[in-house]
Amino acid sequence: MDPKIQTRALDFRYGKVQALKKVTLDIREHQITALIGPSGCGKSTFLRTLNRMNDIIPNTHLEGKVLLDGLNVYEPSVDVVEVRKRVGMVFQQPNPFPKTIFENVAFGPKMLGINHRLRLDEVVERSLRRAALWDEVKDDLGKSGLVLSGGQQQRLCIARVLAVEPEVILMDEPCSALDPLSTLKIEELMRELERSYTIIIVTHNMQQAARVSDWTGFFLLGELVEYNKTGELFSRPKDKRTEDYITGRFG
Amino acid sequence: MIGLSPKLTQKLAWGFVWLAGIIAVLTLVFIIGYVLAKGLSAISPEFLFTEPKGGLSGEGGISSCIVATLWLIIITMAILIPLGIGAAIYLAEYAPDNKFTRLVRYSVELLAGVPSIVFGLFGFAIFVLALHFNYSILAGALTLVCLLLPFLMRSAEEAIRATPQSQREASLALGATKWQTVVHVIMPAAMPGIITGIILCVGGAVAESACLYVTMGGSAGMPSSFLSGGRTLAVHVFYLAMETNALDKALATGAVLIILILIINLSTKWLSQRFQAKMSGET
Numbered sequence: 001m002d003p004k005i006q007t008r009a010l011d012f013r014y015g016k017v018q019a020l021k022k023v024t025l026d027i028r029e030h031q032i033t034a035l036i037g038p039s040g041c042g043k044s045t046f047l048r049t050l051n052r053m054n055d056i057i058p059n060t061h062l063e064g065k066v067l068l069d070g071l072n073v074y075e076p077s078v079d080v081v082e083v084r085k086r087v088g089m090v091f092q093q094p095n096p097f098p099k100t101i102f103e104n105v106a107f108g109p110k111m112l113g114i115n116h117r118l119r120l121d122e123v124v125e126r127s128l129r130r131a132a133l134w135d136e137v138k139d140d141l142g143k144s145g146l147v148l149s150g151g152q153q154q155r156l157c158i159a160r161v162l163a164v165e166p167e168v169i170l171m172d173e174p175c176s177a178l179d180p181l182s183t184l185k186i187e188e189l190m191r192e193l194e195r196s197y198t199i200i201i202v203t204h205n206m207q208q209a210a211r212v213s214d215w216t217g218f219f220l221l222g223e224l225v226e227y228n229k230t231g232e233l234f235s236r237p238k239d240k241r242t243e244d245y246i247t248g249r250f251g
Numbered sequence: 252m253i254g255l256s257p258k259l260t261q262k263l264a265w266g267f268v269w270l271a272g273i274i275a276v277l278t279l280v281f282i283i284g285y286v287l288a289k290g291l292s293a294i295s296p297e298f299l300f301t302e303p304k305g306g307l308s309g310e311g312g313i314s315s316c317i318v319a320t321l322w323l324i325i326i327t328m329a330i331l332i333p334l335g336i337g338a339a340i341y342l343a344e345y346a347p348d349n350k351f352t353r354l355v356r357y358s359v360e361l362l363a364g365v366p367s368i369v370f371g372l373f374g375f376a377i378f379v380l381a382l383h384f385n386y387s388i389l390a391g392a393l394t395l396v397c398l399l400l401p402f403l404m405r406s407a408e409e410a411i412r413a414t415p416q417s418q419r420e421a422s423l424a425l426g427a428t429k430w431q432t433v434v435h436v437i438m439p440a441a442m443p444g445i446i447t448g449i450i451l452c453v454g455g456a457v458a459e460s461a462c463l464y465v466t467m468g469g470s471a472g473m474p475s476s477f478l479s480g481g482r483t484l485a486v487h488v489f490y491l492a493m494e495t496n497a498l499d500k501a502l503a504t505g506a507v508l509i510i511l512i513l514i515i516n517l518s519t520k521w522l523s524q525r526f527q528a529k530m531s532g533e534t
Contacts, residue, residue, distance in 0.1 A: 103532030
């Protein structure tokens with residue numbers, strides 16, 4: 001099977017600061033890929049190049065290619081809105097809108113022009129079910145999304161992404177603001193979602209990467225040092241730097 | 252603060268801010284109370300629904316002044332609000348950070364500090380004379396727009412900038428366009444700050460007198476359209492107080508002015524809450 005996302009010699013700079021150096025990486029479809037590495041290694045920057053979220057940061061510069069099903073998303077002819085519909089994103093801090101639970105989930109479809117109430121009802125219920133949140137909130141859809149707990153808010157944000165029916169879901173340290181129990185729920189959910197979506201997760205938690213992912217990439221100083229099946233990378237790292245990192249010698 | 256223990260400093264500071272708060276509130280209550288107490292007794296249906304007689308007697312009511320003031324506010328706001336918010340959205344969300352936009356921002360800050368009578372002279376020269384609007388409500392409204400635009404732009408831009416970046420990112424990442432993000436995420440979040448700015452502008456428009464005297468004139472007759480001149484309530488208060496002996500009527504007009512501002516502010520707040528509830532999905 002062809003990779004879902006391929007990056008080719010991806011360079012990224014914030015002003016003069018080089019954040020990514022010639023990153024070439026293939027992401028497999030319907031698998032979970034974890035990106036690990038110490039703070040500032042470029043893993044989040046890399047993630048944000050995949051749905052062009054870095055476009056909104058002024059004074060940045062990108063070279064190389066990001067191919068989504070073989071199509072370079074940085075081609076001038078490509079509509080960035082279209083890319084973000086296909087590649088959804090969950091952020092580090094749960095960031096529901098100050099709107100009702102229903103409106104949070106219905107936001108994406110509404111922006112796509114779906115206004116039919118029955119269809120929205122259906123999309124909202126399906127998305128909340130898939131995010132394993134429906135049973136907890138089905139009677140409170142009219143309440144503000146902000147009254148939910150942190151873990152519930154993050155699942156609401158996942159439901160919000162699912163409502164747009166993306167193909168790829170990017171997760172930027174989605175559990176770093178959550179307690180262990182909520183983290184476990186999100187990890188179970190990722191396993192569930194893997195069947196229908198391609199998931200890429202940035203995490204600074206190596207146990208999490210080992211638990212949930214099929215593939216792991218190790219970033220250091222903007223470079224992709226090593227990329228392999230998760231089991232291989234953690235048990236038999238090929239690069240000395242990877243070994244030092246996963247055995248806790250630095251980072 | 253040498254020699255004072257932190258605890259004592261704390262107590263003194265608390266005492267000071269408490270006193271400052273009390274004095275500020277009492278002063279305001281006294282002013283409003285005085286005007287209302289003295290003015291309300293002189294308000295009658297006849298006072299509200301007849302025109303001022305003019306001349307030095309101060310006889311008559313204030314109907315034409317109420318109409319002129321309402322006309323002025325409506326026209327001013329109809330031009331000011333879209334312009335001010337539109338420019339603020341542009342500066343906060345779309346404009347690149349370069350020499351030109353920095354110059355615009357600097358000019359806006361400069362203009363916000365220019366005395367209103369200077370704007371009045373400008374309005375007199377441009378709108379009244381050059382554009383032949385004569386002494387008219389339109390000329391007054393356009394002058395007020397020039398006077399209030401810098402302030403509204405600044406407060407709206409600040410409110411828009413205060414929207415958390417995470418909200419923008421959440422919206423864009425869901426495939427919303429930039430404009431959809433502005434309308435559905437940023438504006439609802441910025442609305443309370445923008446409404447505060449608008450309310451202060453309404454207050455400023457109602458309170459302004461000198462710059463309107465030179466653009467709307469002072470004729471006390473009932474304005475027939477926004478192209479006729481008129482006398483606002485504030486100008487009428489000034490006139491009654493300085494040119495006649497009808498101090499009671501001046502205070503009554505002041506009371507009407509206060510009540511008018513109250514009504515406008517409350518309805519603006521109510522409208523913005525309706526907008527926010529609609530945007531958040533609460534009914």
